[in-house]
Amino acid sequence: MTAPVFRFAPSPNGELHLGHALSALTNQRMADGCGGRLLLRIEDIDLTRCTLEFEAAILRDLTWLGMRWEEPVRRQSEHFGAYAEALDRLRREDLVYPAFMSRGEIRAAIVEHEAGGQHWPRDPDGAPLYPGNDRRLSMRQRSERIDAATPFAWRLDTAAALSRLKSRIGWREWADETMSASEAIFADPLEWGDVIIARREIPTSYHLSVVVDDALQGVSHVVRGRDLYFATSLQRLLQDALGLPQPTYFHHRLVLGPDGRKLSKSLRDTGLDALRQAGETPQSVRSKLGLQ
Numbered sequence: 001m002t003a004p005v006f007r008f009a010p011s012p013n014g015e016l017h018l019g020h021a022l023s024a025l026t027n028q029r030m031a032d033g034c035g036g037r038l039l040l041r042i043e044d045i046d047l048t049r050c051t052l053e054f055e056a057a058i059l060r061d062l063t064w065l066g067m068r069w070e071e072p073v074r075r076q077s078e079h080f081g082a083y084a085e086a087l088d089r090l091r092r093e094d095l096v097y098p099a100f101m102s103r104g105e106i107r108a109a110i111v112e113h114e115a116g117g118q119h120w121p122r123d124p125d126g127a128p129l130y131p132g133n134d135r136r137l138s139m140r141q142r143s144e145r146i147d148a149a150t151p152f153a154w155r156l157d158t159a160a161a162l163s164r165l166k167s168r169i170g171w172r173e174w175a176d177e178t179m180s181a182s183e184a185i186f187a188d189p190l191e192w193g194d195v196i197i198a199r200r201e202i203p204t205s206y207h208l209s210v211v212v213d214d215a216l217q218g219v220s221h222v223v224r225g226r227d228l229y230f231a232t233s234l235q236r237l238l239q240d241a242l243g244l245p246q247p248t249y250f251h252h253r254l255v256l257g258p259d260g261r262k263l264s265k266s267l268r269d270t271g272l273d274a275l276r277q278a279g280e281t282p283q284s285v286r287s288k289l290g291l292q
């Protein structure tokens, strides 16, 4: 039997905080508990916000915490070719379309719609869904706009991708980190609408790179925070559309700040570096997180 494969996948666009520590340590504990392997993946597709300094700080903080991972570390910015291949496949299968509406146009369309008294649907993160107009453009209209250098992003035709599947999609979610029980969760990717799969300035997206990499790296167990629970619906759809295997999932509790909200990278006092400098130890960080 092959060993389960886990991964911790931070983005080097800020310093790690207690929430990341919980995620990294939960991955380590679960991998150790079942004789699994643990990979580290640097999710740095956003070349303007991600830096080598933040990446170095991540490695330093994880080492300080006592984390161990397999080498080599996969850095997403070195694999744009793999994501381009996946995008090509979605294009060939007519599951993505060029979406030309600018942010301003999208906003105006929604304001106009809501002025008529009707609510515009929002995704699980609260962002308005993309209006479907461009999905209905003819091939000729698309080529004309592309030839005229109109900026566009590739968006998933979520309804089309869903309608091609033979059965309902979902995933298995572990009840807790002991992995002794799991439940079947129904995926509802339509609640995300037509998400961006690749942009002009970033030729991929978080969702596309994650599913491609999880498959390429043989990740069998995806362990991450509950803030990404709903994203799993969309990622399951992409996995099926691309013929990729499906991992099992565990979305762990989040570490909340004093205001009851999810920690952000700008909250300096919960940053691991700040905690270390204030005299905290890897053991006291574990206790803060409720891990013995």
Ligand code: GLU
Residues within 6 Å of the ligand: 009, 010, 011, 043, 210, 223, 224, 228
């Ligand atoms: N890179 C993502 C983040 O830092 C995590 C991706 C994942 O675990 O699927 O939030």
